[in-house]
Amino acid sequence: MQTAALAGTLSLPWLRRAAAAEPIKVGSLLDLTGPLGSSGQPMNYAIQLAIADINAKGGLLGRPLQLISRDPQSNIQMYSQFAQQMALQDKVAVVHAGITSASREAIRPVFDRYKTLYFYNTLYEGGVCDRDCFCTGTTPAQTVEKLVPYATKTFGKKAYIIAADYNYGQITAKWMKKYTVDGGGSIVGVEFFPLDVTNFAATITKIQEARPDVVMSALVGGNHVAFYRQWAAAGMKSRIPIISTTFGLFNELATLSKEETEGIVTAYGYYQELTTPASKSFVKAMRDRFPGNYYIGELAAATYEGVFLWAAGVEKAGSVDRMKTIEGLETGVTFAGPSGETKIDHATHHVIRNAYLAKAVNGKWDVIGTYPNQAPADTAAVCNLIKYPKTDKMFVIDVKT
Incomplete structure (x- = not known):
């Protein structure tokens, strides 16, 4: 023992x-x-x-x-x-x-x-x-609240919203509308898309007809990246600017050409x-x-x-x-x-x-605004x-x- x-x-x-x-x-x-x-x-x-x-x-x-x-x-x-x-x-x-x-x-x-x-x-x-x-x-209070006022002050007060058709896109679209209206602007169109949608031709036509000052995007996922390519191919890239709460999260700056991404503005908590x-x-x-x-x-x-x-x-x-x-x-x-x-x-x-607020320039993000804490x-x-x-x-x- x-x-x-x-x-x-x-x-x-x-x-x-x-x-x-x-x-x-x-x-x-x-x-x-x-x-x-x-x-x-x-x-x-x-x-x-x-x-x-x-x-x-x-x-x-x-x-x-x-x-x-x-x-x-x-x-x-x-x-x-x-x-x-x-x-x-x-x-x-x-x-x-x-x-x-x-x-x-x-x-x-x-x-x-x-x-x-x-x-x-x-x-x-x-x-x-x-x-x-x-x-x-x-x-949204940390980023969209910075992004939308920048857009309405820089590009104009008429906005067209495109977003993913689930709770993120639907609720973010509401925040986009709120901050646009708070800044004296108006929404001329809103559309939601399931995550598997890849053809945006009809929507691009609607946006052309609505003639907004800016397009606000909350599209999500690899399939929705097709919008930006089709937008540029339709000759709209130089006519109506785009801001987005999601662009860049799916490696778009690498998968799209510089011509397709140039000038898009986003707001996030970090950029490399x-x-x-x-x-x-x-x-x-x-x-x-x-x-x-x-x-x-x-x-x-x-x-x-x-x-x-x-x-x-x-x-x-x-x-x-x-x-x-x-x-x-x-x-x-x-x-x-x-x-x-x-x-x-x-x-x-x-x-x-x-x-942070940033603009796509030559395939990279140019950080143009910093908002601490x-x-x-x-x-x-x-x-x-x-x-x-x-x-x-x-x-x-x-x-x-």
Whole structure:
């Protein structure tokens, strides 16, 4: 008995070291193939880079991070399937997942049900209010509110809106209308398109007949890129300018010619052309580790920053326990990343972050405006997790014009 007890005692330090070295599993559920694959790939690269950077510094709480990656192939059913697998079988500590709002709303209830912490690192229409979910991408109050007034002041007050036919496009179109009307402008046409539409000839004819001063686009995905090519082919590129809340997220500057993209104006939380030391370091690390012809925009930067914000919450909590990590995040953790300083807003679980305005010039983005420390004011109007921490809802924000 004494020998057995002594053997057990001697083995305890080894057991403690083994337990301390057990990896922390981090989930990545992003489209790597399908129509949204060109956006999901850089986001997945950014997660890999963030995990490598954290592991190079000794890991998190003395434990290495291990990436569990699944490809839903731009298929909502597969999103739901993999979300359940990550929660129940893989038992990840956190999942960074989803590109479209449709994918987010398919998997968010799954992660809520199985008590899995969820980070959504994509710009979107605003309104998610869920204590188990953190949204690190920009919302309309942070970017569209800068983009539309620029357009009406620079190009004119008559606008034609084209957008994807699901909640992101429909709600973003409302924000476009609101900010146009607030600036004394008017909307002369609005059209919505399913994600599989590739022929825009009839719409281009309608726009020609309406004669707006500017086209406002919230088109989404690889199929919708066809609009910009057809617009240029119809000779409209030099006649009516375009602003967009999504252009560039699908690597359009690389897949389209310079003539087809020249002059398009966008607003995001990050562009790879930013010249800050943090931005340059991030771009170099991405290119060195993952060579290829892809653009490093807000989706990648917000994903990278999302991993580090989660890690800051874990460090604050001293634990990867879901509830303790949430409480750590709610202290207002910050991370100085490629886009600048990002900070978790307790009330909304969104991020206070910089926003930028840029114009496509010769195949690159020329950053023409910087807006520091933009708050998610749209979501804050409907969400207060400090007062109502049990809220678990996607609010459709009442956009009043």
